[in-house]
Amino acid sequence: MYNSSLFQLPAAFDGTKNSLDEIALHFIYLMHLKSIRLYEHSVRVSNHAGAIAMRMKLPSSEVTLIRYAGLLHDIGLLMMPNSVLGKSPYLTTREMQLFKKHPDLGANMMETIPACQDMIPYIRFHHERWDGSGYPKHLKNVNIPLGARIVAVADYYDSNIHSASDFWGKTKSEAIRRIFSCSGILFDPEVIHAFVEVLDH
Numbered sequence: 073m074y075n076s077s078l079f080q081l082p083a084a085f086d087g088t089k090n091s092l093d094e095i096a097l098h099f100i101y102l103m104h105l106k107s108i109r110l111y112e113h114s115v116r117v118s119n120h121a122g123a124i125a126m127r128m129k130l131p132s133s134e135v136t137l138i139r140y141a142g143l144l145h146d147i148g149l150l151m152m153p154n155s156v157l158g159k160s161p162y163l164t165t166r167e168m169q170l171f172k173k174h175p176d177l178g179a180n181m182m183e184t185i186p187a188c189q190d191m192i193p194y195i196r197f198h199h200e201r202w203d204g205s206g207y208p209k210h211l212k213n214v215n216i217p218l219g220a221r222i223v224a225v226a227d228y229y230d231s232n233i234h235s236a237s238d239f240w241g242k243t244k245s246e247a248i249r250r251i252f253s254c255s256g257i258l259f260d261p262e263v264i265h266a267f268v269e270v271l272d273h
């Protein structure tokens with residue numbers, strides 16, 4: 073289940089299945105061109121997010137949508153200058169302001185694509201935090217769409233394990249401890265609970 077192909081979709085999507093496949097392949101190819109690190113991060117986040125959604129027993133169509141959202145969550149980074157992308161996490165205040173635009177930029181990139189409409193909120197709000205300390209809208213608790221809450225946990229975990237800086241890179245157990253300590257503060261406790269169960273199996 074955990075490492076299954078991103079493109080083995082359940083039948084639930086039917087009408088939009090092919091176009092979502094094609095769109096995802098197109099964007100993931102662009103991300104690969106932009107940065108191998110970004111591409112690999114996106115694939116891992118997709119796998120983690122899909123596994124959490126399955127553990128939470130969400131409908132299969134929603135699991136699929138969340139896997140795609142995990143894959144494309146950072147698509148707005150395509151519009152970041154390489155000088156900013158390569159410097160993360162050591163960004164100046166001005167660079168950080170630019171970086172924080174990527175959820176909105178990514179969501180905006182999807183606005184004209186009919187097959188992507190349902191995942192736009194998951195892209196736009198994947199940096200929101202349970203306590204309202206995230207961005208871009210400072211949404212709180214269940215006001216953050218569930219798909220975005222799931223992608224946020226998967227993203228945070230992978231960013232801890234595979235940090236752009238060796239200094240910040242954590243072992244798996246350190247990352248689990250850290251993410252568990254953020255339960256109910258930065259992240260939805262139910263999502264954290266499901267993710268810890270996923271990692272235990």
Ligand SMILES: [Fe+2]
Pocket residue numbers: 145146174198199
């Ligand atoms: Fe992001």
